[in-house]
Amino acid sequence: MAVVVVQPAAGQAPTAVRRVLAAAGLASRTLPPADDAGPSDGLTGVEGLIVLGAAAPALLQEALAAEVPVLALEPGTRLLVREPDAAPGVRPGTAPDRPPVELTRAAGSDPLFAGATPPSPGLRPACDPLELPAGAVVLASCDGYPDQAFRIGPSAWGVRFLPHDLPLDPWGEQLLGRFARLVADRATHTATRAFFTRRADAWEERFAYQTPAYDAAVARLRLAPGARAVDLGCGTGRAMPALRAQVGTGGQVVGVDLTPAMLTAAARHGRTRHGSLLAADCTRLPLAAASVDGIFSAGLLDHLPEPAAALREWARVTAADGVLLLFHPSGRAERAARHGRPLDPGDLLAEGNLRRALEATGWHLEEYEDAAGHFLARALPRR
Structure with missing residues (x-):
């Protein structure tokens, strides 16, 4: 089982990502922003996608269609809402004087966020606007800056207040661990959907x-x-x-x-x-x-x-x-x-x-x- 990590630069996935994925029995392979062809045979052998940079829109859209679990951090969250205008590696502005990010009521029943502890106070909200598609579920918000985390469909999550430039803080690493376990639990269904989606x-x-x-x-x-x-x-x-x-x-x-x-x-x-x-x-x-x-x-x-x-x-x-x-x-x-x-x-x-x-x-x-x-x-x- 493998998770593809889309990141702003070539090389191995960040150490924290590889360690958390390995703990869930998942391997990782990376896809640099210049490569939009995706892994060979499309999503074959891919159980999840972590987007740390704004790249590979074709692979991401294929993953969304097949309900492959996706976790996107800024600036990759814009690809989930089909706004691929943030440059790879660019972190939108943050609001240091704003109250901390809080989980919404919907987070309590979300497959990824349910049971999560409140985000760390040091995590500052992104303060640029983002228009979510109809049906998106807001999972974390902040006074004056809503839509800090959201889910689109049953299997794609965007977290705007976690930067792509790891290492993550303890809360972010906990969320990554929850995502890895979700990917492992859904692996069989993910493989089935990916196989038949390409042939439908x-x-x-x-x-x-x-x-x-x-x-x-x-x-x-x-x-x-x-x-x-x-x-x-x-x-x-x-x-x-x-x-x-x-x-x-x-x-x-x-x-x-x-x-x-x-x-x-x-x-x-x-x-x-x-x-x-x-x-x-x-x-x-x-x-x-x-x-x-x-x-x-x-x-x-x-x-x-x-x-x-x-x-x-x-x-x-x-x-x-x-x-x-x-x-x-x-x-x-x-x-x-x-x-x-x-x-x-x-x-x-x-x-x-x-x-x-x-x-x-x-x-x-x-x-x-x-x-x-x-x-x-x-x-x-x-x-």
Whole structure:
């Protein structure tokens, strides 16, 4: 796991940054302001971004789109609000005669600031104006100089009263440590979003030939009109038209995916005509218990870090007479051959392994097919 540090000059990341990141199990690599190409393969292997200088806007925008955690200090905070007019290494004016910076009420429930101690009195507020975008959450302020710290979206923070020219004071180092732990905790989700964000625009066209296979698999759910169906890991929502056709106009269809870019692509391809789209973690679904009649999930379960937790959560939201259908448009042997490897006896989707995993998490495997052209498993809740 690595964090990219964008800084005003070439060389290693500051010692304090490297030490705090290492304590969280994170490596660091730097990106000088002259290099806006970003790491090779975009955000591959990048779990977080620390912006100490006003540089690399392309990489930053890619990180924001993929919800890669970002922590920006002055003057890099301007890039978060798309005002890249501060020169690298230039610290805006400060107000030494102003009251100390104080955390706002919103900081108490913020993923990064919650539980933080009040900022050190010696930290002086930045006193140049900054216009935050709609929806930004102010986390620290000062009388006469608001917007000293803020969050944009779920994963980008700007802290204006911490200078880019480290070392940081103890409060700043504590905040950096909290950010490092947040990056480590979110690493798996970050990698997933980064991978699929870069591929979202071309996903539909690339796999359009699989649509008939998806339609045939959805038919195996055998849901009644008026049922509520959920497509977990929906991507661009290729199963949603068939789900809508099965549950009819009186039913409900929800496409759930972790990557906002995939949901944006789904909306662009008209999937909102067939149901609603929801950005969520499939192991913590914002759905009521026993509220779903059918779950369709293609190519997701065996890629999750904790498949048992996912299956338990899916059992929680499924009605007693509901159904789970796991699908892939390729059989296990076909996929193994495509990747140049033999079938793995430890593969979660091997019949015996999957049956045991389902039985342990509240399901009963009713149908299992591992054919040359598809994989399909149909399971019912054990009540």
